[in-house]
Amino acid sequence: MGPLSHIRVLDLSRVLAGPWCGQNLADLGAEVIKLERPKSGDDSRAFGPPWLKDTSGKETRESAYFASANRGKKSVTVNLSKPAGQDLARRLAAQSDVLLENYKYGDLARYGLGYDDLSKINPRLVYCSVTGFGQTGPYRERPGYDFMIQGMGGVMSITGERDDRPGGGPQRVGIPIADIMTGMYATIAICAALAHRERSGAGQHLDLALLDTQVGVLANQGMNYLATGEVPRRLGNAHPNIVPYQPFRTSDGDVILACGNDNLFNKFCEVAGCQHLARDPRFATNSKRVENREAITALLAGIFAKRTTKDWCDALEGAGVPNGPINDLKQVFEEPQVIARGVKIEIEHSSAGKVPLIASPMHFSGTPLEYKLPPPTLGQHTSEVLRGVLGLDDAAIARLREDGIV
Numbered sequence: 001m002g003p004l005s006h007i008r009v010l011d012l013s014r015v016l017a018g019p020w021c022g023q024n025l026a027d028l029g030a031e032v033i034k035l036e037r038p039k040s041g042d043d044s045r046a047f048g049p050p051w052l053k054d055t056s057g058k059e060t061r062e063s064a065y066f067a068s069a070n071r072g073k074k075s076v077t078v079n080l081s082k083p084a085g086q087d088l089a090r091r092l093a094a095q096s097d098v099l100l101e102n103y104k105y106g107d108l109a110r111y112g113l114g115y116d117d118l119s120k121i122n123p124r125l126v127y128c129s130v131t132g133f134g135q136t137g138p139y140r141e142r143p144g145y146d147f148m149i150q151g152m153g154g155v156m157s158i159t160g161e162r163d164d165r166p167g168g169g170p171q172r173v174g175i176p177i178a179d180i181m182t183g184m185y186a187t188i189a190i191c192a193a194l195a196h197r198e199r200s201g202a203g204q205h206l207d208l209a210l211l212d213t214q215v216g217v218l219a220n221q222g223m224n225y226l227a228t229g230e231v232p233r234r235l236g237n238a239h240p241n242i243v244p245y246q247p248f249r250t251s252d253g254d255v256i257l258a259c260g261n262d263n264l265f266n267k268f269c270e271v272a273g274c275q276h277l278a279r280d281p282r283f284a285t286n287s288k289r290v291e292n293r294e295a296i297t298a299l300l301a302g303i304f305a306k307r308t309t310k311d312w313c314d315a316l317e318g319a320g321v322p323n324g325p326i327n328d329l330k331q332v333f334e335e336p337q338v339i340a341r342g343v344k345i346e347i348e349h350s351s352a353g354k355v356p357l358i359a360s361p362m363h364f365s366g367t368p369l370e371y372k373l374p375p376p377t378l379g380q381h382t383s384e385v386l387r388g389v390l391g392l393d394d395a396a397i398a399r400l401r402e403d404g405i406v
Contacts, residue, residue, distance in 0.1 A: 002029020003367040007194065008389075010035065010096040011073060012080075012089070012113075014042040016146070016176055017210060018102035018130045019069040020183030025098070025190065026072030027360040027369050033096070033385055034070065034376070035089060038077040038406065041378040042066060055353035062352055067375040069183075071347070071357055075376035076385045077406050084405045086111045091390050093118045093125060098190055102130040105140045115205040125203040126193040128186055134209035144210045146176040153178065153214025158221050161236040170234070182213040243289035243296060244268075247326060248304035255304065255312045258322040262286060271319045272303050347374040382406050 007030040011022040019034075019042070026032040036042050048063035076092075079085040090113065093099050099118065101108055108114050115127040129135060132144010150156050150172045160171030186208045193204055215222065221232050224240060232240055239245035244265070247254045259265040262285055269278040277283050277299065282292045289296050304312065309325055316323040327335065333344055342359055349355045360369055386392045386406070400406045 001367060002027070002369055003364060004191075004194075005029035005367075007031070007098060008096045009033065009098040009100060010089070010092050012099065012101040012103070012108070013130060014102065015044050016069055016179040017182040017208075018100055018186070019044070020180055021128070021130070021186040021190070022073060022100055023069050023071055024183065024187040024360070024362075025100075026373070027362065027371070029367070029369070030098070032073040033092060033381075033389070034073040034075050035078050035080070035092075036075055036378060038079055038379070038404065041075070041077070042070070044069070045378065052349065052352040052355050054351065060352045062349070062375065062377065067355065067357065070375040071371065072373045073376055074373070074381035074385055075379055076382045077379035079405050080111055080113070082403075082405055084400070084403065086113060088386070088390070088400075088405065089113055090118065090121065092385075094122045095389055096122070096125065097194065098126045098128065100128045100130070100186070100190075104143060105131055105133075105135060119203060119205075123202060124197060126190055126197065126206065127203065128190055128193075128206040128208065130182060130186055130208045130210075132210045134212060135205075135207045139211075146179045146210065147172055149178040149210040149214050153211055154218055154222075155214060158218075158232050158234055158240075160234045162234050165236070168234070177217075178210045178214045181217050182208055182210050185213055185216075238293070238297070241290065242286060243293050244300055246297070248301055250304050250309045250312055251307060253309040254326045255309050255316075256324050256326065257300075257304075257316070260322065264321055265289070267319050268316065268321045271315050271321065272300075274299075274303055345371055347371055349374040350377055350380065379406070 004025060007025070009022060009025050009030050009032040011018065011032050011034040013019050013022060014036070022032050022034065040046070044066045045063055047065035050064045051059040052062040052064060052067060053059055078088050080089060093113070109117065115129070118125055118127060131140070132149060133139035133142055151170070155177065156170040156172055159173060161168045163169060186206070189206045189208060193206060197203055220241060224232055237246045242260060244257050244259050247256045257268065259268055265286070266278045269275045277296070281288065283289050283296050313323055313325060332338060338344070345357050345359045346354045347357060355374060357371070359371070362369060383397055386397050386400070397406070
């Protein structure tokens with residue numbers, strides 16, 4: 001049983017930031033009931049191709065995108081635009097520990113499903129809102145999407161090749177980093193609120209915003225600016241504070257060198273046969289190497305070009321110098337360490353047979369995670385949840401279906 005096996009989550013979110021949080025909670029053992037619109041469901045169900053394939057290799061209509069963020073959940077279709085659907089959602093919220101939503105500011109309150117409404121019927125409810133800009137401030141009513149948030153939040157200004165080089169200019173991160181990190185922070189906030197509820201008995205409203213998160217994860221780059229007033233510039237694959245900490249071209253590919261301190265740089269120089277660089281006053285310390293970035297990078301580029309990627313990786317590994325190749329995704333899932341850690345898993349899917357998924361990176365010694373439920377088909381668990389959680393009989397469920405409520 002996972003560490004959250006005693007928790008029920010009502011997930012009203014869609015696309016990625018909220019669903020990513022819901023999947024984390026499901027991986028941790030929570031029962032996650034995902035409410036979706038009848039007929040169409042979560043927007044990301046239509047984000048294909050690619051689609052999952054069945055055992056014969058034929059494409060289903062289940063998108064890989066949806067599958068990436070909805071493992072472990074139960075899908076229930078409810079029409080929240082109708083009073084009877086809103087009533088079902090209220091009744092489910094009354095029986096839940098957590099409600100997760102990413103509607104625009106104020107939308108659920110119009111349905112009587114806002115925090116103020118639901119906390120009256122369930123004071124222990126932890127209600128987590130995930131929006132682009134939060135519940136306060138001049139932008140709170142604006143919709144927010146990952147790409148625009150990456151731009152507004154500064155990460156694109158420090159990601160990409162330098163403007164004076166071919167291909168230079170701002171780049172978004174290759175994954176929806178604002179969505180994913182907001183989902184991660186929402187997970188942490190929910191777990192903390194549940195811990196607080198254990199002592200106080202009271203739930204609370206959690207306000208998570210994509211823009212807040214994107215600015216928050218600027219981390220060292222954000223502090224570099226705040227400490228100096230100097231706007232960081234794009235450095236391609238170089239590190240703003242550590243040198244050498246970047247990829248270098250070899251005779252047949254690329255290798256990443258990560259000398260996080262002077263001792264590692266000295267070890268590298270011994271392996272590379274360039275001990276004189278470690279003694280050079282321009283490069284003897286990291287701060288000097290940062291000041292003389294262009295010079296040391298040019299010298300190392302000439303050294304790396306003389307040997308193959310494998311030669312460098314083997315030599316650096318033997319000397320204890322952090323390094324690695326730049327893998328494509330095929331190579332990632334072929335890495336012996338990735339295989340040994342069980343990162344790729346398979347779960348039986350109702351329409352696609354066994355589907356491959358990426359496991360949670362969380363590992364527990366006492367409450368190991370189990371993957372029992374695949375990404376659900378639309379409305380797969382509607383009758384099960386209405387019957388098991390709300391106690392509705394078959395006739396009542398049939399009437400709800402006839403009325404277009406579920």
